[in-house]
Amino acid sequence: MVVKNQIKFIKSLQQKKYRNQNGMFVVEGIKSVREFLNSDYKVEKVYVTKPDIFNMDAPEMELVSAGELAQMSGLHSPNSVLGVFHIPIPKKLDVNDWILVLDDVRDPGNLGTIIRLCDWFGIEHLVCSEHTVDCYNPKVLQATMGSITRVNLGYTDLTRFLSTIDLPIFGTFMNGASVYTKKIPTAGILIMGNEANGISATVEKLVNHKISIPQPASRAGMHENQNTESLNVATATAIFLNEIRRE
Amino acid sequence: MVVKNQIKFIKSLQQKKYRNQNGMFVVEGIKSVREFLNSDYKVEKVYVTKPDIFNMDAPEMELVSAGELAQMSGLHSPNSVLGVFHIPIPKKLDVNDWILVLDDVRDPGNLGTIIRLCDWFGIEHLVCSEHTVDCYNPKVLQATMGSITRVNLGYTDLTRFLSTIDLPIFGTFMNGASVYTKKIPTAGILIMGNEANGISATVEKLVNHKISIPQPASRAGMHENQNTESLNVATATAIFLNEIRRE
Incomplete structure (x- = not known):
């Protein structure tokens, strides 16, 4: 009992x-x-x-x-x-591979999906800002389907973390250069921003390369009067990680 | 009143x-x-x-x-x-572009995300099996954020539909050929399957090209004893549509 x-x-x-x-x-x-x-x-x-x-x-x-x-x-x-x-102590980061950084992702379902994507694409290290939703939140755990056990996840002050790390820092912005044509190195930092506000101004200052997923040319001209929603942060992460891992 | x-x-x-x-x-x-x-x-x-x-x-x-x-x-x-x-009557399909087909996608959030992706990537036509979740379900509508107004969506018997259409039919399977190396035509059908069971056996028979998102080589060998979850249908759709629209 x-x-x-x-x-x-x-x-x-x-x-x-x-x-x-x-x-x-x-x-x-x-x-x-x-x-x-x-x-x-x-x-x-x-x-x-x-x-x-x-x-x-x-x-x-x-x-x-x-x-x-x-x-x-x-x-x-x-x-x-x-x-x-x-709750484990995060392992030391491996600077020979890509590290995913989340700047205040708030939705548990989005974080869960992103953790699953890290597992799938073999992104071992996920660094979250202090205001990113807690990865041990039950809703996050449910969405990860156990794949969180294969991802090394930690919370930290992003400004301090990004200032000290010796890797090219890629940030995702609506007006960034096309990820299709940008040269992608074998190791780096990829930052994804908050659902509503994107990457914060303080973190933006530390970004070396602004990148984006360009809309198909056919698309851009088609509906000039309508605001196509931007991609959800989890689906955008899927596409960026795919581009990074693609041969 | x-x-x-x-x-x-x-x-x-x-x-x-x-x-x-x-x-x-x-x-x-x-x-x-x-x-x-x-x-x-x-x-x-x-x-x-x-x-x-x-x-x-x-x-x-x-x-x-x-x-x-x-x-x-x-x-x-x-x-x-x-x-x-x-509820509108679906428009005539355009066989000069890609058409996305869903074989029994059941989760409203997944369908909502997929509709948003169609809008983003300019996939105008989305054909759903009769057991796919209803697109006018309030949860689907909320997840689409209005982008459903820019996608032509209909429900039909997939076997009949696929038997009559004159386009190459691509289906997504775990053991399919890599989407990275497969030659992608400018028009075709892309079928995504049910969350738990994938594409049904009857629909599978009508598929001409089985494709998959390959896991990074580094990944495949790393955790032999553990079952990495497959990608969620919405994130997988994001990656396939990205590959189709990528120049």
Whole structure:
């Protein structure tokens, strides 16, 4: 049986404040919990409603009732598994490859999609501004589908970080040079900005190369009176990473 | 004052069944309603809580109280504008350009993002299977940000459609040929599949060219024991359309 205090503690991890205070976060769902168990993440506890879900008998495993799991869960329809893991210390950056930087991306779904893209394209390092949405936010974790376990993610002051790193800094701007024709080096920094405001003015000053995804020529002239929306930050990231990794 | 029956009618349009029965749908928010008013869509009625929102005095405009708008709205926090528009008859397809085909895309957010991508890349025609999520679903409309007004969208039996069209048919498959090296014609059909199951077996038979986004070589060898998730259908569409439109 799970004591009331444990349930209260686990519920508190739905909030960033308590995640940071305790250095822990919650993962729900068999597939995601398995990815974390198979990763370098340190496990604190895994609550399961059936004994043999993971074919492993570890002291961290605890059998609970469906009712108890529902009380801990942040989901409307709780899964049969809930894991508590420790927030890791970010690894040292590898300056021989591309590093993705996010300047205040706020939407959990966007961050989750971007983490999946990093995993897919083998972008190992993701550096986020301090106001970017927390990657251990349950909505982000759900959107990453476990791929966050294969991405080294940290939060920092971008101005300080970008001032000290010895790599060409590419930033995405509506009026930047075409990413199709721009020479792309084998290593660098790619900065994606906030959903509504793009890259902030202070970060913009540190950008060496402004790039953009040009609209097809046929398109640009077609609807002069209408404002085609810009691309969503997650789909734009997909296209930029594709261009970087494309041979 | 809006009569009770009107409110009931507008609320009913939240459901696909009633949208199809009446040939109408609801759009919420100033920006989106403005896009529809400036488009070829036929307006039935626009309810506004302030008289001068659109600087136009049309018989379709009706001033309502915030309380009345809240009763009609499908949103938790209603906007100050709600429009009722007619579902158009799809235009004739242009076989001199690329046509995007969706085989049972079910998530409203994914369809919304894909419609935005069509608008951005100037893909005018989007053909959906009959089980693809309804594009006049309020969640889809919200995700498109009005760009649906610039895309010609229809639902049809894909097997019949693909059997009769005289264009090369490209389908996306995990084991397809690399889209980076494949020769891309100036016109064709690109099929994207369902979120969980990809392209259905019956549609697969009609595909002439199977293509894929290859993972970076460095990536493929790195995590042999782990299943990197495939790309989400919306981000994959972004990359394929980018490859098609890229010079």
